[in-house]
Amino acid sequence: NESAEISLKDIDQLASNSFPLCMRHLFDKLREDHHLKHGGRIQLNLFLKGVGLKLDDALAFWKEEFSKKVGAERFDKEYAYSIRHNYGKEGKRTDYTPFACQKIISSTPSVGDHHGCPYRHFSEENLRAALNKMGVGGRQQDEVMDKVRNRHYQLACTLTFEAIHGTSCDTGINHPNQYFSNSQKIRQE
Ligand code: SF4
Known part of the structure; x- marks a missing residue:
């Protein structure tokens, strides 16, 4: 189900035009609270991977929001790993599939x-x-x-x-x- 690459600058417009409500809700909450708990991070991150957001852009996207809440340093230490992990770049390097x-x-x-x-x-x-x-x-x-x-x-x-x-x-x-x-x-x- 992988489509063409999407660009980070288009993500807000894509979210309002084409995200289903489950992802729209996570996206809006992240923008609003600058934070999502574990279950929300996995669900949204794997979806974003599936729509074609590259890993570097995904890291920039999550970091931009989380930095406003926990600071950039803590993001790098505590959260970046699992973002990369979802993309299959850490641990067993499993390429995780977006949730159905x-x-x-x-x-x-x-x-x-x-x-x-x-x-x-x-x-x-x-x-x-x-x-x-x-x-x-x-x-x-x-x-x-x-x-x-x-x-x-x-x-x-x-x-x-x-x-x-x-x-x-x-x-x-x-x-x-x-x-x-x-x-x-x-x-x-
Ligand atoms: Fe729609 Fe499926 Fe998302 Fe529920 S989980 S909002 S049915 S896309």
């Missing part, structure tokens, strides 16, 4: 965590607010909430995708990186 929806949906975020799938893990109130922010309101939003109530989280995400892009997504959404590449395909048409 099923894995994200079945994760168990605790208080203060921001990973997981918002359709599964947000309260109704927070999910509705997030959907409003993405421009999905009214009847479209109610249809999304219907799927959520029936525990069809990926269908809820698919409906959101269709509402945002104004086109059908017949394959459905099963992977955040698939959401991203489908979105980019449509945006570039």
Whole structure:
């Protein structure tokens, strides 16, 4: 599912145009809090690797935010390793695969965590607010909430995708990186 390289200067625009809600939420929280806990760092970092952010750019991206909170030195000491590790550059040099929806949906975020799938893990109130922010309101939003109530989280995400892009997504959404590449395909048409 690896696509073309993306450039760090485009990342905010790509996030608002083409990230699924799970990644959008992590991205916004990182920009806001200058910090993410372990589960959020892995979920977002592997996704970014999958969309084509190079390791050097990933390190610069995480460092820019974490430096504002813990300082550059502590970032280099405590956090850079696991960023490189996700990219397969440390330890056993495993090339870790970005998480699919099923894995994200079945994760168990605790208080203060921001990973997981918002359709599964947000309260109704927070999910509705997030959907409003993405421009999905009214009847479209109610249809999304219907799927959520029936525990069809990926269908809820698919409906959101269709509402945002104004086109059908017949394959459905099963992977955040698939959401991203489908979105980019449509945006570039
Ligand atoms: Fe992310 Fe998948 Fe949940 Fe959509 S259904 S928000 S892509 S985990």
